[in-house]
Amino acid sequence: MTDGIAWDPLRRELDRWQAAGRVVRFWLRDDDAVEPTQALETLMALTGESEVPLTLAVVPCLTGEALAARLVDETAVAVAVHGWSHTNHAGPQGKKQELGGDRPAEAVLGELGEGFRLLERLHPARFLPVLVPPWNRIDAALIPALPELGFAGLSVYGRAKQGGPMPLLNTHVDIIDWHGTRGGRSEADLVAELLAELRHRFAGSDEPVGVLTHHLVHDAAAWDFLSALFATTGRHPAVRWSPASALLQT
Secondary structure, X not given: OOOOHXXXXXXHHHHHHHHOOOOEEEEEEEEEEOOOOHHHHXXXXXXXXXXXXXXXEEOHHHOOHXXXXXXXXXXXXXXXXXXXXXXXOOOOOOOOOOEOOOOOHHHHHHHHXXXXXXXXXXXXXXXXXXXXXXXXXXXXXXXXXXXXXXXXXXXXXXXXXXXXXXXXXXXXXXXXXXXXXXXXXXXXXXXXXXXXHHHHHHOOOOOOEEEEEOHHHOOHHHHHHHHHHHHHXXXXXXXXXXXXXXXXXX
């Protein structure tokens, strides 16, 4: 897979980083985890073989002891808080959103606090105090209250803006074609997006590059892309796949 010409531009860009003595940091976030599944096993096998740390955004209301038992020995897996129930509370014309909108702030924050405590109890050694809003959307008015609930970071989608009320650890390349096949996006498009992010970092940004996956909807194209990405970047001297906990501390 990685011998294909689609990956040559990425290899050349990484070689440029190496020649400049620079290293780009990558991290992996996978959303919507609830329970052990074959898809989750495939993801963890792939990341384990490639030595890629994995952050699972887990839906608190829908998960339980089964996932906790499965992850108890997975030292390279972290668990973040994926909202509360992944329920859309937006109106019929609005973009999907669970956290905010027309809902009272007290209700939303109460659910987030409960979700935080639940996942902290279920995954004491894996827990990451980071909020991953469902659909990557949260009412901005809620964000200043998150540290009071224990959150140390927020992870949404897109390049982070400086000077916000709390640390951001965002994702930038989503491998799923949500508006088309709802499977893996084209390899060429994803490589082009990765290149754009790398060039933006080379020009001066120190933000890690976040890759976003959703194991429950992966098809062969999605798995093939991840395999090729890890093979291309995993042993390259200019790449460091980092755990989210380490990136939050930098």
